[in-house]
Amino acid sequence: MTSAADKSTRALHEWFNVKGHPFTIAGPCSAESEEQVFETSRQLVESGKVSVIRAGVWKPRTRPDSFEGIGPNALPWLQRVQSELNVPVATEVANARHVEHCLKAGIDVLWLGARTTVNPFYVQEISESLKGVDVPVLVKNPIHADLGLWMGAIERLEKAGVKRIAAIHRGFFAENSAPFRNEPKWEMSFALRAKAPEIPIICDPSHIAGARDLVEQVSQTAMDINLDGLMVESHITPDKALSDAAQQVTPASLSAMIDRLIIRSAEP
Ligand code: PEP
Ligand code: MN
Numbered sequence: 001m002t003s004a005a006d007k008s009t010r011a012l013h014e015w016f017n018v019k020g021h022p023f024t025i026a027g028p029c030s031a032e033s034e035e036q037v038f039e040t041s042r043q044l045v046e047s048g049k050v051s052v053i054r055a056g057v058w059k060p061r062t063r064p065d066s067f068e069g070i071g072p073n074a075l076p077w078l079q080r081v082q083s084e085l086n087v088p089v090a091t092e093v094a095n096a097r098h099v100e101h102c103l104k105a106g107i108d109v110l111w112l113g114a115r116t117t118v119n120p121f122y123v124q125e126i127s128e129s130l131k132g133v134d135v136p137v138l139v140k141n142p143i144h145a146d147l148g149l150w151m152g153a154i155e156r157l158e159k160a161g162v163k164r165i166a167a168i169h170r171g172f173f174a175e176n177s178a179p180f181r182n183e184p185k186w187e188m189s190f191a192l193r194a195k196a197p198e199i200p201i202i203c204d205p206s207h208i209a210g211a212r213d214l215v216e217q218v219s220q221t222a223m224d225i226n227l228d229g230l231m232v233e234s235h236i237t238p239d240k241a242l243s244d245a246a247q248q249v250t251p252a253s254l255s256a257m258i259d260r261l262i263i264r265s266a267e268p
Helices: 003-016 034-047 071-085 096-105 120-129 147-159 187-195 205-209 212-224 251-260
Strands: 023-027 052-054 089-092 109-112 137-140 165-169 201-203 229-233
Touching: 003 023, 023 034, 023 251, 034 052, 034 071, 034 251, 052 071, 071 089, 071 096, 096 120, 120 147, 137 147, 147 165, 147 187, 165 187, 187 201, 201 212, 205 212, 205 229, 212 229, 212 251
Parallel strands: 023 052, 023 229, 052 089, 089 109, 109 137, 137 165, 165 201, 201 229
Antiparallel strands: none
């Protein structure tokens, strides 16, 4: 156990008032309907193991003709989750316009996706649009294993005055990443930790695994190497999901998985 990891874990626990479980963000890959977002969130919150609800509103799809998200019309669904279930909500922003919509809607946590972290122009405009705003921002690793880009995005946000920044390790594109969708390359988190020990690192086992049966083993590895939390995709009817169906888990299986994880005990 390293004291750097304890400090970054504690930071997340303080930011999000986490008690008794690893810090966990969960929710559907995409917000698809008010009912799907609300029911998934209700079950996750009732499990008592999820501190922040996620749902993508603008979806960066690799190929055209895929479901590209509902857009700003889904933000009121997240507001309903926030107010009726009393839980912070998070969504992905890929440009300054997205940030503006989210801030107006009072979204609690923003994240930059892997396809945004690679683009310094977008990271810069997002950072500038966050000047003077105290909202936590999570930065996914870029698609390829480029530590400079990952750090650069974090530094741009820091320079804009964003105080609560965490990284998300979601794995890296590789021609052959079997059995996973993305290659974990855990050494990238060690490298980030060495350069910025104060930045909490959250593992996204869903986008590493790409298959629901592999989500638990990736989550366990993340805990074993002292990453500070998890972001897991969860859907009430995963097989019917409009994006990332194969990797989403039901709220009940997420809760059971968290019970099975062996977690290092954080020092008081
Ligand atoms: C997502 O979180 O649904 C997503 C699009 O992830 P990534 O940016 O890691 O591909
Ligand atoms: Mn997804």
